[in-house]
Amino acid sequence: MDEDFGVYAVLGLNNPPQRLLCANGSNRTSVVVPPNARQVVLFTNGPWGERICVNAELNDVDRIPITIGKLTPYNKCLSWEQWEEETWTDGVTLNISLVGGYLCTTTPSAVPGVKGKKKRLRTEGEEEEALWRMGEEENICPNRSPEKGMPQRKVRGHAKEGHKLFAIGGDNAKGTANTVEDVKGNVGKRPLQNANRKSGSTKMITQTAPLVNPSARWGQTLCPIDDQTAILIGGQGVRMQFCKDPMWKLCTEDMSWVAAETLAEGPTPEARIGHTVTYDPDSRKIFVFGGSKNKKWFNDVHILDTQSWKWSLVEAQGEVPPLAYHSCSLFRGELFVLGGVFPCPGAEPDGCSQSLYIFDPHLAIWYQPIVTGDAPPPRSGHSACVMQERKIYVFGGWDTPVCYNDMYMLDLGLMEFSVVKTTGKAPSPRSWHGSAVVSDTKFMIHGGYNGHNALNDTFIFDTDRNSWTEVCHPQLSLPRAGHSITTMDTTRRDCHNCYVEEEEEVGEEAKGCVSRTLIMFGGGDNEGKFYSDLTTIAVEELLDRI
Numbered sequence: 001m002d003e004d005f006g007v008y009a010v011l012g013l014n015n016p017p018q019r020l021l022c023a024n025g026s027n028r029t030s031v032v033v034p035p036n037a038r039q040v041v042l043f044t045n046g047p048w049g050e051r052i053c054v055n056a057e058l059n060d061v062d063r064i065p066i067t068i069g070k071l072t073p074y075n076k077c078l079s080w081e082q083w084e085e086e087t088w089t090d091g092v093t094l095n096i097s098l099v100g101g102y103l104c105t106t107t108p109s110a111v112p113g114v115k116g117k118k119k120r121l122r123t124e125g126e127e128e129e130a131l132w133r134m135g136e137e138e139n140i141c142p143n144r145s146p147e148k149g150m151p152q153r154k155v156r157g158h159a160k161e162g163h164k165l166f167a168i169g170g171d172n173a174k175g176t177a178n179t180v181e182d183v184k185g186n187v188g189k190r191p192l193q194n195a196n197r198k199s200g201s202t203k204m205i206t207q208t209a210p211l212v213n214p215s216a217r218w219g220q221t222l223c224p225i226d227d228q229t230a231i232l233i234g235g236q237g238v239r240m241q242f243c244k245d246p247m248w249k250l251c252t253e254d255m256s257w258v259a260a261e262t263l264a265e266g267p268t269p270e271a272r273i274g275h276t277v278t279y280d281p282d283s284r285k286i287f288v289f290g291g292s293k294n295k296k297w298f299n300d301v302h303i304l305d306t307q308s309w310k311w312s313l314v315e316a317q318g319e320v321p322p323l324a325y326h327s328c329s330l331f332r333g334e335l336f337v338l339g340g341v342f343p344c345p346g347a348e349p350d351g352c353s354q355s356l357y358i359f360d361p362h363l364a365i366w367y368q369p370i371v372t373g374d375a376p377p378p379r380s381g382h383s384a385c386v387m388q389e390r391k392i393y394v395f396g397g398w399d400t401p402v403c404y405n406d407m408y409m410l411d412l413g414l415m416e417f418s419v420v421k422t423t424g425k426a427p428s429p430r431s432w433h434g435s436a437v438v439s440d441t442k443f444m445i446h447g448g449y450n451g452h453n454a455l456n457d458t459f460i461f462d463t464d465r466n467s468w469t470e471v472c473h474p475q476l477s478l479p480r481a482g483h484s485i486t487t488m489d490t491t492r493r494d495c496h497n498c499y500v501e502e503e504e505e506v507g508e509e510a511k512g513c514v515s516r517t518l519i520m521f522g523g524g525d526n527e528g529k530f531y532s533d534l535t536t537i538a539v540e541e542l543l544d545r546i
Contacts (some may be wrong), residue, residue, distance in 0.1 A: 245273025
């Protein structure tokens with residue numbers, strides 16, 4: 001029966017499960033986590049019916065979210081451990097809210113066996129103020145300091161002071177090492193502002209209006225799966241929070257977004273940044289690999305079958321380390337993973353890899369190939385573009401304190417690395433830039449981070465001539481890093497050169513013509529802003545500026 005549905009929590013290993021929400025009660029509540037509890041498990045039991053999801057937050061004593069999560073009909077359990085969260089203190093509160101199914105009509109009842117005050121429900125005016133605050137702080141970079149705010153590679157041993165920001169060396173054209181400056185600051189401790197306050201209303205909000213666009217973020221991936229669709233996965237926003245809306249579907253016919261987290265069955269990947277998402281058009285599957293979340297590192301492989309819309313977690317053989325900010329390229333149905341950050345126990349900072357790992361989806365096995373030639377030095381935050389289905393071009397990246405602007409090429413036939421000697425004005429050293437293939441022989445580099453500032457310049461590399469050319473476009477003028485860039489075929493409805501030639505189609509409205517389009521989403525500017533904008537540019541228009 002529908003009345004049997006409930007949301008339960010286990011607060012510590014020595015406490016029994018407690019029901020927090022039931023079918024006929026409130027759709028949100030709060031509970032204090034006992035000081036001796038070092039683990040929290042949240043799960044549901046019973047039929048979901050029309051219910052959509054359960055949003056969950058662990059908040060500290062200042063009501064600042066420590067970590068977030070979401071239960072869905074396909075992902076019915078969440079767990080947190082104190083040692084995985086840097087800011088977990090003794091004053092932790094678990095806040096949960098149910099979306100869909102029924103409305104909030106009563107005050108949440110107390111949870112037996114747990115002491116402490118419950119957080120009261122907000123009035124309509126307070127809810128609106130909270131939403132306004134969220135909008136104001138949406139564009140704060142996760143590792144915000146008094147000076148700079150761009151997220152940096154994780155440094156161990158500074159949980160009490162807040163993360164440090166690296167200064168990796170700016171415009172050194174040869175990518176040589178520079179002095180590292182450590183900038184200290186509290187993470188996300190900006191005072192809330194009192195504005196747009198309403199008073200006198202006591203009407204309860206039933207549920208927050210659903211988002212129509214992805215929230216602002218960096219470190220996400222945007223992956224095309226066909227001519228009309230791209231999938232957005234992951235990312236991190238304000239106060240180092242992992243996005244509550246981690247998965248979206250972009251419909252390129254009208255450039256509209258559809259929230260997609262609950263569209264697919266099976267275990268969805270845990271929230272993360274610095275991961276890669278790769279689509280195989282032959283199998284029509286998406287492969288999500290690696291990434292990180294706070295102190296947790298991933299080397300798992302999640303597969304989304306875009307025909308059945310089901311997630312699966314691969315039990316792979318072979319060994320691959322946990323990696324983040326690596327590159328992943330598809331060649332003949334296999335995934336080529338290069339570089340990235342990996343955790344080094346006891347070391348500061350964590351290490352960068354120069355190794356190449358290959359994942360074979362058919363055998364579900366990882367292996368390291370024999371590679372010859374001059375391999376690139378260890379790095380992360382670099383880009384890799386597959387050109388003409390036989391070469392991978394690797395550009396940029398960093399490994400403290402060096403920031404690179406060099407170019408390497410992996411010949412996939414010979415499995416041989418070589419240094420690419422380029423001509424023309426090369427991009428300055430950078431990492432976390434955007435890259436995309438724009439023709440059979442050209443790829444593009446845009447933006448990135450040089451250790452001090454986010455960049456806004458754009459370069460196109462010609463693989464036939466091994467030459468760089470800088471281009472300018474008004475839609476690429478904002479500095480940003482950690483953004484997503486891809487190219488895909490889209491249908492242009494306003495094309496006047498497209499005519500219907502088939503006799504049986506004469507008189508019908510022209511269907512438009514297909515053109516190659518550059519699509520860019522998200523990122524941050526290192527000055528306290530995250531972006532949620534979607535930019536589209538005709539590739540032909542960009543190439544005309546060379």
